[in-house]
Structures are given as structure tokens and as C-alpha cells.
Amino acid sequence: MKKELRSLVKEFAGVLANSEEDDFFIAAAKEENAAAVSSKQEVKPPQAAPAPAKSAESVLSAQNNAQTLKEDSSMPAPQTPKTKKINSNKEAELNALAEQILTCKKCPLGETRLNAVPGEGNADAKLMFIGEGPGFDEDHQGRPFIGRAGTLLTKMIEAMGLKREEVFIANMVKCHPMTDPSNPEKHGNDRAPSKEEIAYCRKYIEAQIALIQPEFIVALGGVAAKSLIKDADSLGALRNKVHTLELDNFDLEGKTKIVATYHPAALLRNPNWKKDAWADLQMVMKEMGLKSPQKPI
Structure with a gap:
């Protein structure tokens, strides 16, 4: 009986170690704070709430958008000239852009998706997370990162001392890339988006x-x-560095920095990479003056 009990305990521990509910990031944050306290190191306090941001550039004029969405979808749209700044409400502009995305069918992905996934979050966010594209759950609900990988991403954000609603989350493509586009109800039907x-x-x-x-x-x-x-x-060559972002079609008012790390789905498949991902997030935290919470959120 004791032998069987030990076997069950060992099996259960293995399940916990690989679960998407693993609190690795929270645990790492607590260990970091404990070490900081014991060595009497000063920890930079969190920044105050962001001041209202300056007016952003116009996304696209209404006329140009209407014309662009009707263009031939056989070829990718050419790069547009950088836009001029206008006074506008960022949240309203983002909502208007989301409406365009929801009706866009310029490429084959738009013809096979169930729901486009524009993205969501704070219009004045100091931090954005950008993935490659929606998966099965996102395609069905129209929201980014809501499946198992989304649960882990939320834990990563919380380990940084932030809440999901304080950041903005989006993807490079807004519709679900599928290996079998004829069957959007099929699980495990995901693939990476193509360059086109x-x-x-x-x-x-x-x-x-x-x-x-x-x-x-x-x-x-x-x-x-x-x-x-x-x-x-490669991702390996890009990690452990802070890069400066450059856009093809728009100007940035200030310098936006970018850090590359593992996709949460990859961390679920390879839990050993979580420590490396946490190191990447710590770089961002240091640059932004963020402090990890001492207790799980």
C-alpha cells in the first residue's frame, strides 16, 4: 500500500510540474524580492500612472480606408507614406481601427476565420505584448490570448506587477492561420502566419x-x-537585448523599445524556458521601473 501511495504522489507531482497553472513567474518574482530584502538592496518603485499621452498619428483617413478595403486581395497592399499627426481621441481611433479589422477580408485568412481578433487593452498603455496570430479559442471568441497560452501570459503580466487591463495585447495578423482552413472547428489546427x-x-x-x-x-x-x-x-539572436522599434508606415513620437522572448505556447511545451522568459521580462521591468509583487495576484 505504501509503495502504491508513493507512486501516486510522484505521478501527481509530475502533473503539477507541467501544468499551465504553474506559478513559476510569481514564484520567481517572490524569490527576487526576498533576495533584494535580505541584501538590503533598494528596489526602484513603480512609476506613477502615465500622464495623458499626446495625440497620436491618424491611423488612416476614412476615405483611404474605404478605398483600401475594396482593393484587389491578390497581392499585399503596398506600403503607405508616413501619416501626418492630427488631434484625435486615441481610444476612439483604436475602436474605429478595430471596426475595419472586423470587416477586413483582404487576404485569404479573412475568408476562413470565424472572428477577426483586433486586440484589446489600455489605449494609453506603456507596454504592449504582440504575438503571431489568433488560435482556436481566439478565433471563436474574437479576443487575443484567452486559451491556455493566454492564461500563462496573464500570469507573466501579473508577475511584472501589472494587470492585464493596464497593457495592450495584439497579434501580427488578426485572423486565425489554419492548416486546414475548411475546418475551423478542428482543434490543433494552428500554424504560423506566412510573410505574405x-x-x-x-x-x-x-x-x-x-x-x-x-x-x-x-x-x-x-x-x-x-x-x-x-x-x-533568429529568436535566440534577438533575446537578451533591448532593441529600438522602427515602423514602416508611421512615425513614433518618442523612442519605443522592444524585447523578444518566447511565446507562452512555447513555454507550455517547454517549461524549462520559463526562467529565460522571466529574465527577458526582468529587463523590461528594469527599464520601466517596475517592481514585482511580493504576493501572488
């Missing part, structure tokens, strides 16, 4: 960045990182 698909959607993610004007972006996974960081080679 990213080219179609690039104006949308760049417009969101230009409107929000974040201080920092965390690129989740190699696809997002190599799409956003100039002269990118």
Missing part, C-alpha cells in the same frame, strides 16, 4: 502601435520578433 499574410496585416498592427505610442513592446515568439525587429535573424 503578415504583409497584408502589417498596417493594422503598426497603426495600433502608432496610436498607443508605448514605451516598450514585448514580442512573443520568433514570428513576431522577426517581423518587428529590423535585420532579425
Whole structure:
């Protein structure tokens, strides 16, 4: 009986170690704070709430949008000239852009999706998280990062001392890339978006960045990182560094920095990478003056 009990305990411990409910990031944050207290190191306090941001650039004029959405979808849209600044309400602009995304069918992804996923979060966010594209759960509900990977991303954000509603979360492409587009109800039907698909959607993610004007972006996974960081080679070559973001179609009012790390879905498959991802987030925290919570959120 004792032998069987030990076997069950060992099996249960293995399940917990690989669960998406793993609190690795929270635990790492607590250990970091404990070490800081014991060594009497000063921890930089969190920054105060962000001041109202300056007016962002216009995303696209209504006339140009109407014309663009009717263009032939056989080729990616050419790059547009950088836009001029106008006074506008960022949240209203982001909502208007989201409405365009919800009706966009410029590429084949728009024809097979169930729901477009524009993104969500704080229009004045200092920090953005950008992944590669929606998956099964996101396609069905129209929201970014809500499945198992989304649960882990939320834990990562909380480990940084932030709440999900304080940041902005989006993807490089706004519709679900599927290996079998004829069957959107099929689980495990995800794939990475192609360069052509990213080219179609690039104006949308760049417009969101230009409107929000974040201080920092965390690129989740190699696809997002190599799409956003100039002269990118591989995720491994991009990690452990702070890069300066450059947009193709819009100007940024200030300097936006970008850090590349693993996609939460990759961390679920390879839990050993979580420590490396936490190191990447700590770089962002140091630059932004963020402090990890001492207790799990």
C-alpha cells in the first residue's frame, strides 16, 4: 500500500510540474524580492500612472480606408507614406481601427476565420505584448490570448506587477492561420502566419502601435520578433537585448523599445524556458521601473 501511495504522489507531482497553472513567474518574482530584502538592496518603485499621452498619428483617413478595403486581395497592399499627426481621441481611433479589422477580408485568412481578433487593452498603455496570430479559442471568441497560452501570459503580466487591463495585447495578423482552413472547428489546427499574410496585416498592427505610442513592446515568439525587429535573424539572436522599434508606415513620437522572448505556447511545451522568459521580462521591468509583487495576484 505504501509503495502504491508513493507512486501516486510522484505521478501527481509530475502533473503539477507541467501544468499551465504553474506559478513559476510569481514564484520567481517572490524569490527576487526576498533576495533584494535580505541584501538590503533598494528596489526602484513603480512609476506613477502615465500622464495623458499626446495625440497620436491618424491611423488612416476614412476615405483611404474605404478605398483600401475594396482593393484587389491578390497581392499585399503596398506600403503607405508616413501619416501626418492630427488631434484625435486615441481610444476612439483604436475602436474605429478595430471596426475595419472586423470587416477586413483582404487576404485569404479573412475568408476562413470565424472572428477577426483586433486586440484589446489600455489605449494609453506603456507596454504592449504582440504575438503571431489568433488560435482556436481566439478565433471563436474574437479576443487575443484567452486559451491556455493566454492564461500563462496573464500570469507573466501579473508577475511584472501589472494587470492585464493596464497593457495592450495584439497579434501580427488578426485572423486565425489554419492548416486546414475548411475546418475551423478542428482543434490543433494552428500554424504560423506566412510573410505574405503578415504583409497584408502589417498596417493594422503598426497603426495600433502608432496610436498607443508605448514605451516598450514585448514580442512573443520568433514570428513576431522577426517581423518587428529590423535585420532579425533568429529568436535566440534577438533575446537578451533591448532593441529600438522602427515602423514602416508611421512615425513614433518618442523612442519605443522592444524585447523578444518566447511565446507562452512555447513555454507550455517547454517549461524549462520559463526562467529565460522571466529574465527577458526582468529587463523590461528594469527599464520601466517596475517592481514585482511580493504576493501572488
